[in-house]
Amino acid sequence: MIERKGKILNEDGEWVDYVEYDDPDRPPISYDYMGSESLPIRPDDEVVDFCMQFRIPKIEGLEECTNLKRLGLRKNLVTKIEGIENCTQLVELELYDNRLNKIENLNHLSNLVFLDLAFNVIKEITPGCFDGLVSLKKLYLSANKIKKIQGLDNLQSLEVLDIGDNRLRKIENLENLTGLTELHLAKNKLQVIENIGHLKGLYMLTLQANFIKEITGLEELVNLEQLYFQQNKITKISGLETLHKLEIFDVAVNEITEVGGLESCAETLDELWINNNALADWKSMEYLGATMKKLTNIYLAGNPVYQKG
Numbered sequence: 442m443i444e445r446k447g448k449i450l451n452e453d454g455e456w457v458d459y460v461e462y463d464d465p466d467r468p469p470i471s472y473d474y475m476g477s478e479s480l481p482i483r484p485d486d487e488v489v490d491f492c493m494q495f496r497i498p499k500i501e502g503l504e505e506c507t508n509l510k511r512l513g514l515r516k517n518l519v520t521k522i523e524g525i526e527n528c529t530q531l532v533e534l535e536l537y538d539n540r541l542n543k544i545e546n547l548n549h550l551s552n553l554v555f556l557d558l559a560f561n562v563i564k565e566i567t568p569g570c571f572d573g574l575v576s577l578k579k580l581y582l583s584a585n586k587i588k589k590i591q592g593l594d595n596l597q598s599l600e601v602l603d604i605g606d607n608r609l610r611k612i613e614n615l616e617n618l619t620g621l622t623e624l625h626l627a628k629n630k631l632q633v634i635e636n637i638g639h640l641k642g643l644y645m646l647t648l649q650a651n652f653i654k655e656i657t658g659l660e661e662l663v664n665l666e667q668l669y670f671q672q673n674k675i676t677k678i679s680g681l682e683t684l685h686k687l688e689i690f691d692v693a694v695n696e697i698t699e700v701g702g703l704e705s706c707a708e709t710l711d712e713l714w715i716n717n718n719a720l721a722d723w724k725s726m727e728y729l730g731a732t733m734k735k736l737t738n739i740y741l742a743g744n745p746v747y748q749k750g
Contacts, residue, residue, distance in 0.1 A: 472518070476502025492516060492535070500524035514539065515557075522546045536561070537581070548573035557581040559603070566592040583607070583625065590614045605629065605647065612636050627651070627669070634658035648673070649691070656680035670695065671714065678702040685709065693717055693740065700725035707732050717743030 473495040476482045480491055484505035490513035491497055497517040501524045503509060511533040512525065519539040523546055525531065531550050538560040544567055547553070553574050563585040571577070572595050579601040580593075587607040593599070594617045602618065603625035610630045615621070621640050627649040634653065637643070638661040646662070649671040657680050659665065667689040675695040679702050681687065687706035691714040698719045703710060710733055723746060729736060741747045 472496050472498050474498075474502075475500065482506065487511070489513070503528055511535075525550075543567065544570040547571065551575050553577055555579045558585070560584040562586060564588070566590070568592045571596055593618060601625075615640065637662070644686075659684065666709075681705050688712065690714070694743075700728055703729075704732060708734050711735055712738040714740045715744070716740040716747075720744040720746045722746055 473480055473491075475491065475497060480495065480497075482489055482502045485508060486506055487508055487510045489503070489506070489509060490511065492513045492515035495517055497514060497519060500514065500519055500522070503512070503524055504527055507527050508530055509528045510530055512528065512531060513533070513535045515535050516538045519536060519541060522536070522541060522544070525546065526549070529549055529552065531553050533555040534550070534553060535555070535557045537557045541558060541561040541563055544558065544563060547556075547570065551573055554576055556574070556577060556579070559581045560583070563582070564587065566582070566587060566589070568591060570592055574596060576598055577596055578598055580596065580599060581603045583603045584606040587604065588609065590604065590609060590612065591614050593602075593614060597617055598620060599618050600620055601623040602621060605625045605627040607629055609626065612626065612631060612635050615636060616639065619639060620642060622642050623645040624637065624640065624643055625647045627647045629651055631648065631651040632653060634648065634656070635658055638658065641661060642664060643662050644664055645667040646665060647669040649669050651673055653670065653673040653675060656670065656675060656678070659680050660683050663683050664686060665684050666686050668684070668687060669691040671691050672694040675692055676697060678692065678697060678700060681702055682705050685705055686709055688709055689712045690706070690710060693714040694717040696719055697715065698721065700715065700720065713729075713736060720741070725746070729739065
């Protein structure tokens with residue numbers, strides 16, 4: 442066994458000790474190559490789907506696939522977006538869980554509707570990288586290393602944006618995305634809900650696992666039906682006064698001591714997640730019983746009142 446020692450930067454930018462072990466008897470990595478005998482590609486293919494069970498390091502073999510509609514390379518070893526210059530009819534491109542570190546070579550895909558770049562190592566949304574994607578409706582960028590929302594100005598057809606599990610500290614640069622119906626920002630470093638009041642078509646907003654202390658900035662989002670705040674630092678339910686369509690509300694794993702502020706959605710709320718908070722008595726349950734008209738599911742486990750039975 443070969444042992445290598447050194448230093449490596451962690452996610453907080455700090456140098457920490459690092460030890461790597463390498464077994465000299467371990468067989469070399471075996472790659473699979475697009476267009477080979479085991480992964481054949483025909484010029485008239487409309488779907489090329491080599492997901493999960495392969496170890497593809499490079500996008501290739503698509504030069505004659507001018508009618509390709511879907512390219513699926515989920516869970517491979519691709520390091521660069523390339524080799525799709527002639528695939529102008531692409532509607533779906535799935536590169537989830539690869540080794541991409543840059544968004545590039547996409548501007549000619551004017552028919553693209555679905556793009557999944559989640560679970561890669563992308564650090565930046567390079568300005569201009571999405572220009573030309575005039576048909577794009579669903580964009581998944583979760584589980585990367587992105588620090589800033591930018592470069593989305595021309596995605597005016599976008600309906601779903603998932604940029605959760607990154608390193609965002611601010612909600613910004615969404616001014617042109619007025620067609621959004623879903624916005625996913627969970628597992629970032631956000632402290633304030635801001636700059637989303639113009640997204641009046643949103644029906645789902647996810648903000649789990651951030652550092653939010655107060656629910657604000659939702660006044661104009663009157664079409665919200667699902668709202669998720671699990672694992673933040675919220676102490677009081679507030680800011681929901683205009684949300685008359687809310688059906689699912691998740692504030693589990695926060696610091697809430699009393700339930701209130703739900704009168705605006707008394708006629709619509711069906712599911713309430715408030716487990717693992719600090720509810721100590723039954724006053725909150727009495728409030729819910731007297732106020733809510735449609736509530737059928739409530740999750741209380743992990744509260745002091747739950748332990749009392």
